[in-house]
Amino acid sequence: xxxxxxxxxxxxxxxxxxxxxxxxxxxxxxxxxxxxxxxxxxxxxxxxxxxxxxxxxxxxxxxxxxxxxxxxxxxxxxxxxxxxxxxxxxxxxxxxxxxxxxxxxxxxxxxxxxxxxxxxxxxxxxxxxxxxxxxxxxxxxxxxxxxxxxxxxxxxxxxxxxxxxxxxxxxxxxxxxxxxxxxxxxxxxxxxxxxxxxxxxxxxxxxxxxxxxxxxxxxxxxxxxxxxxxxxxxxxxxxxxxxxxxxxxxxxxxxxxxxxxxxxxxxxxxxxxxxxxxxxxxxxxxxxxxxxxxxxxxxxxxxxxxxxxxxxxxxxxxxxxxxxxxxxxxxxxxxxxxxxxxxxxxxxxxxxxxxxxxx
Numbered sequence: 001x002x003x004x005x006x007x008x009x010x011x012x013x014x015x016x017x018x019x020x021x022x023x024x025x026x027x028x029x030x031x032x033x034x035x036x037x038x039x040x041x042x043x044x045x046x047x048x049x050x051x052x053x054x055x056x057x058x059x060x061x062x063x064x065x066x067x068x069x070x071x072x073x074x075x076x077x078x079x080x081x082x083x084x085x086x087x088x089x090x091x092x093x094x095x096x097x098x099x100x101x102x103x104x105x106x107x108x109x110x111x112x113x114x115x116x117x118x119x120x121x122x123x124x125x126x127x128x129x130x131x132x133x134x135x136x137x138x139x140x141x142x143x144x145x146x147x148x149x150x151x152x153x154x155x156x157x158x159x160x161x162x163x164x165x166x167x168x169x170x171x172x173x174x175x176x177x178x179x180x181x182x183x184x185x186x187x188x189x190x191x192x193x194x195x196x197x198x199x200x201x202x203x204x205x206x207x208x209x210x211x212x213x214x215x216x217x218x219x220x221x222x223x224x225x226x227x228x229x230x231x232x233x234x235x236x237x238x239x240x241x242x243x244x245x246x247x248x249x250x251x252x253x254x255x256x257x258x259x260x261x262x263x264x265x266x267x268x269x270x271x272x273x274x275x276x277x278x279x280x281x282x283x284x285x286x287x288x289x290x291x292x293x294x295x296x297x298x299x300x301x302x303x304x305x306x307x308x309x310x311x312x313x314x315x316x317x318x319x320x321x322x323x324x325x326x327x328x329x330x331x332x333x334x335x336x337x338x339x340x341x342x343x344x345x346x347x348x349x350x351x352x353x354x355x356x357x358x359x
Contacts, residue, residue: 001046004054009061013083027101028052052099059102080169090171107171111153118287122321127154132269133226137236137244143276144235145171161206166196197221210234216251226267241271241292245307265303268294275346280339290325326353
C-alpha cells in the first residue's frame with residue numbers, strides 16, 4: 001500500500017484525469033475518491049486511508065500563504081491550479097468534522113466544440129450577437145463552464161474583439177486567437193464581482209463573461225452592460241428557462257418587476273438550461289439541453305411577464321433553434337443513447353415525456 005506521506009496532489013489529479021473523472025474528493029479517515037460519470041468510486045490503485053494531517057499536507061501543496069490564512073479565518077475557500085498540458089483544477093477547500101477536506105473539479109485544458117458536446121449547431125448563432133445577455137443554467141456539475149468555454153472560443157476564433165472574463169476561480173484558460181482575451185480571477189486580480197463588473201466597462205470590452213450571477217448588484221451591472229453594446233455571458237443555478245427568469249425577477253423587490261421584465265425583454269438573447277445524463281452504454285454522459293431563443297414573440301412574453309407561455313414557445317420553436325428538455329431527452333432515447341428509465345429521472349415534465357416516448 002502507498003505511504004500517505006508520499007502522495008502528491010498533482011499525482012492524484014493525473015490519475016483522475018486519465019480516468020475521465022470530473023472530481024477528486026479528499027477527507028480524513030477515507031481513501032481518495034473520484035466522481036466518474038456521476039458516480040463516486042475509488043481511485044484505481046492501492047491508496048491508503050488518509051489522516052487529517054495527510055489531507056492538510058496534500059492540500060497545502062497548492063495553497064499560497066494568503067489562501068491558507070483565508071481558509072483559517074473562514075474554514076472554506078476556493079482556489080485553482082494547473083496540471084500542465086492536461087487540465088485546470090477548480091478546488092473548494094472546506095472543513096468537515098473539524099478537519100480539512102477538498103473537492104477538486106477537473107477541467108480539461110482542451111476546449112471542446114459545441115458539436116463534440118452534442119449541443120445543437122443553432123446555439124452558435126448566439127455568438128453573432130453584438131450585445132445582450134446569454135444565460136447558461138443548470139445545477140452544479142452540469143457542464144455550464146464547458147458550454148460557456150465553447151461559446152467564448154467560437155467568438156475568439158471568429159471575431160476581432162476584446163473578451164473579458166471575471167471568474168471565481170478562473171477555470172478555463174483562453175489563449176488569444178483572433179480576439180484579445182483578458183481573464184480576471186476573484187481574490188487574485190480583483191476583490192469581488194461587483195468592483196470588477198463596475199470597472200469592466202472602462203476596459204473597452206466587446207464580450208464579457210461573468211462566472212456567476214450571485215446577487216442583484218451583479219445582475220444589474222450585467223444587464224446594463226448588455227443594454228449598452230456589450231455581449232454578456234453568465235450562469236445561474238436553475239433547472240429550466242422558466243425557473244431562470246423567475247429567479248432573476250425574484251432577486252429584485254416586487255415594485256421593480258415591471259421595469260425589470262422590460263429590461264430583460266430588450267437585453268436577453270438566449271437561455272440554455274442543461275443537465276448531464278448518463279449514457280446507456282455506461283461510457284460517459286451526454287448533455288440534454290433546453291434552449292430558449294429570444295425571438296420577438298418570446299421577448300413580448302417576457303415583457304408582459306407571461307413566463308408560463310415560454311414552454312409552449314420553446315416546444316414550437318424548432319425553426320429558431322429552440323427545444324425543451326423533454327425534446328432533447330426524447331431524441332437521445334429514440335437514438336438508443338439514453339435509456340427510458342434514466343430519461344425519466346431528468347425529465348422536465350414527466351407525464352409529457354412518457355407520452356412523447358409512447359408515440
